[in-house]
Amino acid sequence: MFEVILPQLEVNSERALLVTWMVEKGERIKKGQVLAHWETAKSVHELAAPHAGYFFPRVEEGDEADFLSVIAVISETDAEPAPPKAPEAKPNREAAGNFTKKAAALAAQNGLSAADFDKTGIITERDVQSRLRQSALPDLPKTSSLDNLKLPDGLTRVLVITGGIGAMHLIAILRKDPRLDLVGCLDDDPALQDHRLFGVPVLGPLSLLETFWREGRFDQAIIGATAVVATRQKLWDRCKALGIPMANAIDPSAVLGAGVVLGEGNIIGAQVHIGMATRLGDNNFIAAKCNIDHHNQWGSHILTGPGVMSSSFVSVADRVRFGTGIFIEPLVTIGAGAVISSGALLLGPVPADHLVKVRVSTETVHLKKEG
Template identity: 35%
Template sequence: MHIIILPKIEPNMEQASVAAWLKLEGEEIKKGEPLFEIETAKALIEIEAEYSGFLRKILIQSGKTVPILTPLALIGEAQEPLPDLSKIQIQPLSKKNLEINFLQNKTAETPTSSVEIERIKSSPAAKRLAKEKNVDLKRINGSGPEGRIIEEDIKKFLEKNIKLSTQTNSYQPKRILIIGAGNGGEVVADILSSDTANEIIGFLDDNQLLWGKYIWNKPIFGGIKILEKIFKEKNCTHLCLSITSNMKIRKKIYNLLKTEGYLFLNAIHPTAYLNQTSKIGEGNIIGAFVHLGYGTEVGDNNLISAHCDIEHHNHIGSHILFGPGVMTSGDVKIGDLCSLGAGVNIEPHVIIGSDTAIASGSTIIFSIPSNTIIKSEFKKNR
């Protein structure tokens, strides 16, 4: 029996309201499907199921406000017996004690029972490979007996894993040359260094004042004109763009180098959570604590800053700048070359046209045509 708790999804979040349950008691649910909605001080957020099974019991009905880590529901097998719910004690759980405690029957002599979170069944080979490749076993659907995760499941996941380039073997080390040696270059190097399969060779930047200096003990060789020479001499396999100040220039460089046959790596921070059903292109930079929801598709060469929450079934174009903390609801579409400031909130089913800029802190409740600027007032034809 699995426990569904109220997650902490915002840095200062202490409680939230259960806005709605999206499944009925007894209804079957699959991992990654929308299960319920919560309402915080900032937004209405859809939460996906972390387990497959049946929604056996809803413990907290919609409309109630509860602290984080409060048990909300139970997911289990169809015929799995439920505990005696008349004796259940609902209280916030500590991270060290994720269980549902039951009040002891005063007339019984047996000790208090509990429902424990089920351990993930996996083979030793699967565990070794998952540890080696830094794969969370909770994200894997096992194909072995009784849902046991086997080594082949890990390999299939790695083949689809958006953290790995689709153009190279998953196990082949990547020798990376970063274009751009400013602040963005330092951030990208920090992200790439978290994966032992990545080896940063150095940087290129047209700012001559930076030539001969070092970032993360890696040299800044010179300007982009020597790209071909350095790429061959150093046996590089991939490029990574760290340019953040001008997305049109970033797009121009990306498209030019793609036509010349260079491969671009996705740089994804290890704390980012990308649902295994989501799809991502090439050359994206994804910062710390980013969330990509169920069925979301992301194009190429995007810069997604820390703490962005891109919800389920979004369609994100290419060459887009997401400032820190951007939040999109379900079924949002964003065209190419847009710029979203910090803390932008986009409501469900909204379509943002290409080459649109939205000021920080804006809440978008209607669709916006292409070539639009959203500031304190609505302007067109920028």
């Protein structure tokens, strides 16, 4: 049996998102065959099989995995190997001094030591970042009670689902709308509990969503997560199962043409232009300075980076992930679940669940001065 290790795809990250497995569980594969597409903050990467044999995944599509962790196994037979037994946790504060290299550097820069972390085992860069966020937030009283909330007539109470950077972008847009009252955020990050994001209180974990809705503590919700398609869709499905209406967030600088039709739960960033007679579905995140020209048909759960330029009569199916700075020619169709890397120029159709890669050279050439 051979273990498939997720390599260090980027030096400035510690984990990646599994976009899709390209082979089925139990399938016989060849050495060098493409197994999966992994997405980091900057690009999408292919992962090839290091050995031939029978493939068995250890990570599900839509999940994140740490670099250098085991993500699959390749067996010499078609019988699935038993998963490794999880080691028993042994609390030991003395073991908390094991930093990853990047975590150690970041901790040293900010004067943190192992004693500042309530954790045993390896301390990662994400742990240090979470600790720094917690330190930067002011101490505030608990804010989970909305019992005495009184609003002027006509205001809509909106709950933001998930905090973090995506929610900060969203809150910045929502605060510009005088018709809305942001009652708070729900997020599972312990570092954010009982604190505020741009003045909006974090009321508790996502497990409170159903309770708050049943008690009538908000009128609409909107999802702040903007990095992973699967995460947005799961949260969307959870809200719709409870019958929660979803708000749209449209930056005042965005321009929507005549006859534009929007679904629910969309986030439209700064200086976005949406041309006339274009239709967008639900739960899309359209980043700043995108242009969606006239008579486009876009589905739901679509994420874009900044500067996506879509010409007229373009059709985009559900769950498509766009990078930054992409150009789409007229009449192009993009299938569901496709991933379009930054810098792509789309001249023809993209099938469902396909990746459009862009190969970027970092080679530099010295320019000789004339004369």
